[in-house]
Amino acid sequence: MSAKILQLLYKEFLLEWRNKYAINGIIVYILATVFTAFLCVKKLDDRTWNAVFWIILLFIIINAVSKSFLHEKAERHYLFIQQSHPTHFLISKLLYNICLTWLLSGITFLVYILLMPIDIDQYIFTIIALILGSGGLSSIFTFVAAIASRANNSHTLMTILSLPIVLPLVLLLSRISLSAFTDIQLATLVGDIIALVAIMILVFVLSVILFPYLWRD
């Protein structure tokens, strides 16, 4: 089982490496959005800095993940479904998207803090929010992208279907990353972090259970 998943994962990385324009496009997208935000506001207080950062990251992750199913051609998809088990297929997509969003959120954070420097007291909260946050967001987006790719009008649907679902996650994340500006103890946020991890596990289990039904015609 894991060999199959690794094989599919390798295929994802290979395709990304061969079509470098896609990842380059997203990096340019990051630079452009952060630079636009910089030009519009220049100096921000903690709360707004945090809000703008999460909005930018949310849309970067939507853009990066939605292509994982939307850009696949129908014929090629049927080939994958026949050649491999749908669960392996989904898990490889999930793992790949999580790796991709970790990379992208790291880049976004570096560019953002470079252009808009701010004093962060406790980097640990920022790092927790980035790692758990981009993992959770990309796993939800992956499954919704699979749903949207089965319906017609894909790009609009992707946003409509996914944004309300990720809002609770964003709520928790911005709370955690906002704590980085205070001298709060890590122990006080354990509840939020557990809730975040629970939502992620829930999404993962649900996606694995429900995905085969999406592909049965």
Next chain:
Amino acid sequence: MMYQLKSLSWWKWVCIILLGYTLVAGLTLPVPAREILNETIRNLYFHVPMWFAMIALCLWSFVYSILYLGNYNYKYDAQARAFAEVGFVMGIAGLLTGMLWAKYTWGDWWSQDIKQITSAITLLIYAALFVLRGSIEDEKKGATISAVYNIFAFVLIFPLLFIIPRLQDSLHPGNGGNPALGDDSLAPMMRPIFYPAVIAWILLGFWIANIKYRYFIYKNALENEES
């Protein structure tokens, strides 16, 4: 007309009687005197049962979505669809009565209370479900995909409605140290009206959803006849 009244099933009579009782008793019988709340406490018989009704209807819809994925029977899909739609309407009613209550107790229609935000998000998710359903023309494919989304969204709503509000301060009872239902805060004199009200609103929701369900079944039969 008489025949139609006689043919109503027993639970519909229960619904009519309890709903009438809720309206009359809820608006006329004495209520405990509480500061700030005053007479607005009567909204407890309407606002809270509406949310209970929404959760009951959406739970029913969720169960039928699972059943639909089990054997692809279109009747299960019609159930899931009808109950989700009526649950959505009950949710809007709950939100509006809540806003009215908030205006006279917390001072504003919308106070950024965490429960207000999470319930608005819940309604958005159901609205997205209906958009998804409408965007797919093929009946069977649409039914399957919306059943998948319904299950996905419903399971994610539970942490939303029950876990997240408890982590944060809220103006609602039961959060951030405020008392909840079930202990002393629900005064004994309100219980004989509150519990029947919950049953009445849930039954009303099931009644409307049942009519909607039969409409979907007839529509489906008609379309099959034409084609």
